[in-house]
Structure formats: structure tokens, C-alpha cells
Amino acid sequence: MRLHRNLVFAVIDGLSEIFNEEAYADKIVQKLLKRDKRWGSRDRSFVAETVYDIVRWKRLYAEIAEVKEPFSRENLWRIFAVWATLRGITLPDWKQIAPTPTRRIKGRFDELGKIRKFRESIPDWMDTLGEKELGAKWDKEISALNQQAPVVLRTNALKTTKDALRSILEDENIDTGFVKGYPYALQLTERANVFSTEAFKKGLFEVQDASSQLVAEFLDVKAGQRVVDTCAGAGGKTLHLAALMENKGQIIAMDIYENKLKELKRRARRAGAHNIDPRVIESTKDIKKLYEKADRVLIDAPCSGLGVLSRNPDAKWKLKPEFLNQIKKTQLQILESYSKMVKSGGKLVYATCSILPSENQDQVKLFLTSEMGKEFIFVKDKKILCSSSGFDGFYMALLEKK
Template identity: 85%
Template structure:
């Protein structure tokens, strides 16, 4: 593989923004990909994947390269040299690249691969927490969360079927496969930019991880009901709910961030989802108005996001122990307050993209032991671990309000 100077410089610039300026990797990569109009899909693929790889393996590479944060330009080049060496890429004779001790890098890699926190490139505290909460499963889980996430699409059944979508994508030279147990999902066989396709512009699919696609189905919705998606964000699950309801009834998509709801409106227009109404949560009044009025409530709660490290590898470095304590309190408050929107006989799903029992089944257990929770019956839950499913780590619990 021959390295091209302008692509590698883009990677170094991106790493500087992520590691030293605290920028989010996905936003940085998005910007980098627009940097040069002459780049083809292979060039853009190299930039995106290399940035993500070095972000993912930051701790391991920094240990091998013997550099510490904040990373100076020279240090970033050393991280890049480690990445290239471990991939068997011959480094060019550029002045930015100091002579690279190939054998020492490989030897150091073998040594460090015996220690989990370096091998899996994670902060000490996350490693300890994972082991404490998941026990023996942690080894396989963190290893799986370091793999690149597959690209999964959800057929928008308001406009097409999964089979029809597959053949339309084939016409645009994109090959996909069905995933057993996921009725609306198609997985890309090769990574490609699906957003530039005609079928995407017509709103025939959304990009949504297979685990995330389980949540709307778990809520057991029927056409004509009133559903509230309480932490809707940009609305991936709201759109899925609208499709499952065949556009009949009402999906109220709520969030505290107006920009996310604007994005949801745009997506809903493209998808032809007419039964979604967005509502900004500005105070507790907005929640109280709906007390006892919803057939179904989805609480896709804010969480640590440890189940989606495959697609957000920089979250490992941004997450702090104190944030985790804070978010658990938020989860408990949301469950307590938002659950009051369910009418008698209605149902509620509490979901997170976390793999930690303390954010998942323990939260549900605590809720059910409180006064508000006593009105609910636990129906079932589903724990999705990445190493078992091949997709994101997720949790969902279904509760029913007593009639």
C-alpha cells in the first residue's frame, strides 16, 4: 500500500482536533471528507478508517510509541508510524516520519497484548468497571466492542419492503444480505456511502444498527395508538415506530434538544412519516400535560453509551466516572417522571445502549420497588451483548401499567 501525503496529513490534522481539542471524531471525519473534491471513495475511506483506528487504539499505540498527551505534532506522527508498522505498511521517507524501529514496535505490541487494558486500549477505570459488572463476559465483550461496526439498514416499510429494497440497491451496485431475526434489516456486504444513492434520497431506508431496530418492535405498538418517544433525539426509533403503526395514530417525539428534533422533522418528511409530532421539552409542564394519556411510552434513556463503542470509539476517552454517577441519577429521575404518561393498561419500554447492569436491569428493579413503579408489572427484558449478537450492546425492558 502506497501512502499519499495529502491523505496522511488529513489524518494527522483530524487526530490533533480529536485528541488535543476535544472535538468529536464523527464530526471531525465528516469535515475531513469534504477537504478535497478530487478524493475518490477509496481516499475518503482511507482517511475515515485510519482516523477511527488510531482513535480506537490510542492507549495501545501511545504506549508502544512512548508518547503522552497532549500529543504534539511529532507524537501524532509517531502514533501514525505505529499504526502503519502494525499493518505491514512500508513507511515513506518523509521528514515528518522519524526512523521507525519496526522490530521494537512489533515486540512491544506482543508484550502489551498480554495485558487487557493495553490490548483492548481502554482506560483503567472502564476496564475495572466492565469486569466488576460483567465478570467473565467482559473479556469477549470489550474485544467485540473494538471491532468495526457493520453497516445495517432498516427498510422503511411505509414506502417499500425489505426484499424490494434489496433489489433496488442491487441496481445501484450495492450488495446486501438479510439478517436472521431482524425483519426489516439489511446488512451491507461491503462498506460504501449509501447516503448518495437514489433509494436513500427517496426515503426508502434509514441507517440503523440491528440492535437498535429491536427496540421499536419490543414496544408492541398497534396502528391508531398514541405513542410517546420521550428521548427521541434525531428520531431513528420514532421513524421506526411510525412505520410499524402504518402512519396511523400519533407518535409524539420529545427531546430537550431543538436541533435534534429539527433533524427528525427533515427525516420524517423524506420517509413519508406523517404521524410524528415533535415537542421540545422546556420544563416539567411539557411532561405533566401527557400524564395518563399514552398507550405506549419509549424511554430510550441517556446513558454511558458503552454498548456503541464500535461506532463511537472516542467515547472511551471522553467518558468520566463522575458522568456515569450523574447519568444513573438522571435515568432514575426520567423513569420516575416519564412513566406517569402511561395510561392504565398501557406499556412502557426502558432502553439504553449500555451493557452495564447498573444502568439497565438494576435501574428497572429500583424503579419497580418505588411507589410509582408499584403501578407497573415487569413483562420481559432483553440484554444484547455485542460479542453474542455481532451488533451494538443494548438493553430493553417492557413494563405494563396495571389496569
Template identity: 75%
Template sequence: MRLHRNLVFSVIDGLNLIFNEGEYADKVVQKLLKRDARWGSRDRKFVAETTYDIVRWKRLYAEIADINENYSRENLWRIFAVWATLRGIELPDWSQLEGTPTRRIKGRFDEFSKIRKIKESIPDWLDELCVAELGEKVWSKEINALNKQAEVILRTNTLRTTKEKLQALLATFDNETEFVKGHPVALRLKERANIFRNDAFKNGLFEVQDANSQLVSEFLDVKPGMKVVDACAGAGGKSLHLAALMENKGNLISLDIYEAKLRELKRRARRNGAHNIETRVIDSTKVIKKLYDMADRVLIDAPCSGLGVLRRNPDAKWKIQPGFLDKVRKTQQDILQRYSKMVKPGGKLVYATCSILPSENQEQVKKFLETNEDFTFVEDKKLLASTSGFDGFYMALLERK
């Protein structure tokens, strides 16, 4: 591979924004890809994947480059040199890369590969926490899986088409896909591509959604004509799936504390042809109280650490702090206690997170049931990236007596 100066400089600029300015990697990459209209797909792929790769392995590369918490541009170039050297890429004769100790880099890589927290590039405290909650063996396998690049999985919008028809249509755009066993409306993209530009997406025939994420809405067991509440809807990925499962029949109320996210949901719903979605901003306790004892089904896709989706959000490893985990657990229990009151007698509730930690999952459900005798536990699913090949998720199905 030959390195091109303008592409590499873009990567360095992006890393500076992520490491020093605290910006989110996905937003930074979106900005970088708009930088030069002359870039082809290969150029854009290099910028995006190299940026994500260095974010994912930040600690490992920084340790090899002998850099502490000082990500000056000079040090960012040293980290980039480590990335290139470990991939066998010949370094060009640029001043920023002068004196790169190629042989020493490879030696230090072998040395650090024996230490999990450095090899897998995670903070000490997070490594210790996950060992305590999951055990040494499970955590070692899980963090290794979470450091792999996520595949592109599509969810067929069954309001507009079938999985078989969508597959055939995508093939006409040279986007080859395959079915995903155990996931009834999922298609796996065989090669990464920008599928947002083709007409199938513009016409609302599919959404990009991890295969395990698709299981959450199915787990809620909705039927056409029901009154369903998506209590933490965000931008609506699961609301859109619920609308499809309900065949656009019944009432789907999507709630969130952020109005901007619900505006995005409305836009996506129009593209998807999902007409039974009603959005409501949670701007006071009255919004929830008005729905007490009203819903056949309630989905609580709770705020969480996001440790199950590190494959697609690698910078979360560096943004999350111990204090945040304490706060989010408190928020999860508070939401579960209050929002569960929207379930009517005989109705069902799903509590879900994209976390792999029992303290955010099973323990929260256990605590809730201890103080809510009118709810019974039906079943739960614990999905790990290391065993499923997709994102880590937890979901528990509860029923109100």
C-alpha cells in the same frame, strides 16, 4: 499500500482535533472528507478508516510509541508510524517518519498484547468497572467485540417499500445486501459504501440503523391507531421506526430537550413519509404533565454511557469519565420516575439504553419497580456485541396495571 502525503496529513490534522481539541470523531471525519473534492472513494476510505482506527487503539499505539498524555504533532506522527508498521505498510522517506524503530514496535506490541486494558485500549478505571459489573470472562469477550468495526445495517422503511424490493433496487446501484436473521426489516451491506448518495436513500426507502437498535421499537408492541410517546427522541431514529410500525395511523409524539434534534427529526420524517409524528420540545415540566395517563405506549430510550455502541463511537472510551456515569444513572432514574406517568392504565413502557452495564439497566428497572407498585415487569432483553454481533443494548418491557 503506498502512503500519500495529503491523505496522511489529513489524518494527523483530524487526530489533533479529536485528541487535543476534544472534537467528536464522527464530526471530524465528516469535515476531513470534504477537504479535497478530487479525492476518490479509496482516498476517502483511507482517511476515514485510518482516523477511526487510531482513535480506537489510541492507548495501545501510544504505549507502544512510549507517549504519555502529550499529543503534539510530533507524537501524533509517532502514533501513525506505529499504526502503519503494525499493518506491514512500508514507511516513505518523509522527515516526520525518520528513525521509526520498526523492530521495537513489533516487540512492544507482543509485550502489551498480554495486558487487556492496553491490548483493548481502554482506561484503567473503565476496565475495572466493567469487570466488577460483568465479570472478567464476559467483559474480555465484550470489549474485544466492541473494538471491531461496525457493519452497515439498513432498516427498510416499510411506509415506502418492502425489504425484498429495497434489496433488488440497491443491487442496481451495485450495493449488494443480505437479510439479517431475527431482524424482520434489516439488510446488511456486504461491502461498505457511501449509500447516502443513491436515490433509494434520498427517496426515504431506508435508514441506517444497527440491527439491535431496530429491536427496541419492535419491543414496544405498538399498533396502528395508538397514542405513542417517544420520550427521548433525539434526531428520531426510533420515532421513524415506530411511525412505520404504526402504519402512519394514530398519534406519535416525539419529545426531546433539544430543539435542534427535533428539527432534524422533522426533516427525516418528511423524507420517510412519516406523517403521524408530532414533535414537542421539553422546555418545562408542563410538557410531560400534560401527557400524564394519556399514552398507550411510552418509549424511554434513556441517556446512557453509550458503552454498547463503542464500535461506531470509539472516542467515547476517552470522553466518558467516572463522574459522568454517576450523573447519568441519577438522570436515568429521574426520567423513568417522571416520564412513566405518561403511561395510561393498561398501557406499556419500554426502558432502553445502548449500555451494557447492569447498573444502568436491570438495576434501574429494579429500583423503579420498588417504588412504583402500579407497574409490573413483563420481560427484558440483554444484547451483547460479543453474542449478537451487533451493538450492545438493553430493553425492559413494563406494564401499568
């Protein structure tokens, strides 16, 4: 593989922003991909995949390169040289790349591979916490979360079927396979830009991880019901609920961020979902208005996001233990407050994209012992680990109001 100077410079610029300016990797990659109109798809995928790869393995590569944060450009070139050496890429004779001790790099890699926090490239606190909460499962789980996430589509049942979508995509040279046990999922056999397809523009599918696709179904919605999606965001699960309800009834999609709900409106138009009513949560009044009015309530709670590290590798470096302690308090407050929207006989789903019991089943147990929680009975829950499913780590619990 021959390295091209302009592509490698783009990678170094991107890493500098992500590591030194706390920028989000996905935003930086989007920006880098617009940098040169002459780049073909191979150039763009080299930039995107190299940036994500080095972000994912930052701690390991920095340790091998013997550099510490904040990284100077010289440090970033050293990290890049480690990445390239471990991939068997011959380094060009550029002034930015110092002579690289290939054998020493490989030796250090083997040595550090014996220590999990380096091998899996994670902060000490995260390694300690993962082991404390998941025990022996942590080893396999963190290894699985370091793999690149597959691209999974959710068929929009309002407009097409899974079989029809698969053949439509085939005509656009996009190869997909069915995913056993997931009624609306198609998985890409190789990565491709699905957003430029006619099928996407016509609203025939959304990109949504297979684990995330189980949440809307778990809520057991029926056409004609009133459903509240309390942390709707840009609406991946909201749109799935609309399809499951066959566009009948009402979905109140709530969020504290207005810009996310604007994106949801745009997606709903494309998907042909007409039963969604987006509402910004401006104060507790907006929640109180709905007390005891909903047949179903979905709480897709804010969380550590540890179950989606394969999708957001930079979260390993942005997440802090203090945030985790804070978010657990928020999760309980949200459960206490939003559960009041459920009618007698109605149902509630509490879901997170975390793999930590302290954010999941422990929170549900705590809620059920509270004043409000005593009005609910636990029906069932589902714990999804990336290591056993191959998809995002997720948790969902179904509760029914007496």
C-alpha cells in the same frame, strides 16, 4: 500500499483536533472528507478508517510509541508510524517520520497484548468497571466492541418491502444480505456511501443498527394508538414506530434539543411518516400535560453508550466515571417522571445502548420498588451483547401499568 502525503497530513490534523481539542471523531472525519474535491472514494476511506483506527487504539499505540498526552505533532507522527508498522506498510522517507524501530514496535505490541487494558486500548477505570459488572463476559465483550461496526439498514415499511429494497439497491451497485431474526434489516456486504443512493433520497430506508431496530417492536404498538417517544433525538426509533403503526394514530416525539427534532422532521418528510408530532421539552409542564394519556411510552434513556463503542470509539476517551454516576441518577429521574404518562393498562419500554447491569436491569428493579414503580409490573427484558449478536450492545425492558 503507498502512503500519500496529503492524505496522511489530513489524518494527523484530524487526530490533533480529536485528541487535543476534545472534538468528536465523526464531526472531524466529515470535515476532513470535504478537504480536497479531487480525492476519490479510496482516498476518503483511507482518511476515515485510519483516523477511526488510531482513535480506537490510542492507548495501545501511544504506549508503544512512548508518548503522552497532550500529543505534539511529533508525537502524532510517532503514533502514525506505529499504526503503519503494525499494518506492514513501508514508511516513506519523509522528514516528519523519524527512523522507525520496526522490530521494537512489534515486540512491544506482543508484550502489551498480554495486558487487557492495553490490548483492548481502554482506560483503567473502564476495564475495572467492565470486569466488576460483567465478570468473565467482559473479555469477549470489549474485544467485540473494538471491531468496526457493520452497516445495517432498516427498510421503511411505509414505502417498500425488504426484498424490493434489496433489489433496488442491487441496481445501484450496493450489495446487501438479510439478517436472520430481524424483519426489516439488510446488512451491507461491503461499506459504501448509501446516503447518495436514489433509494435513500426517496426514503426507502434508514441506517439503523440491528439491535436498535428491536426496540420499537418491543414496545408492541398498534395502529391508532397514542405513543410518546420521550427521548426521541433525531428519531431513528420514532420513524420505525411510525412504520409499525402504519402511519395511524399519533406519535409525540419529545426531546430537550430542538435541533435534533428539526432533523427528525426532515427525516419524517423523507420517510413519508405523517403521524409524528415533534415537541421540545422546555419545562416539566410539557411532561405533566401528558400524564396518563399515552397507550405506549418509550424511554430511550441517556446512558454511557458503552454498547456502541464500535461505532463511537472516541467515547472511550471522553467518558468519565463521574458522568456515569450522574447519568444513573438522571435515568431514575426520567423513569419516575415519564412513566406517569402511561395510561392504566398501557405499556412502557425503558431502553439503553449500554451493556452495564447498573444502567439496565438494576435501574428497572430500583424503579419497580419506588412509589410510582409499584403501579407497574415487569413483563420481560432483553439484554443484547455485541459479542454474541455481532451488533450494538443494548438493553430493553417492557413494563405494563396495572
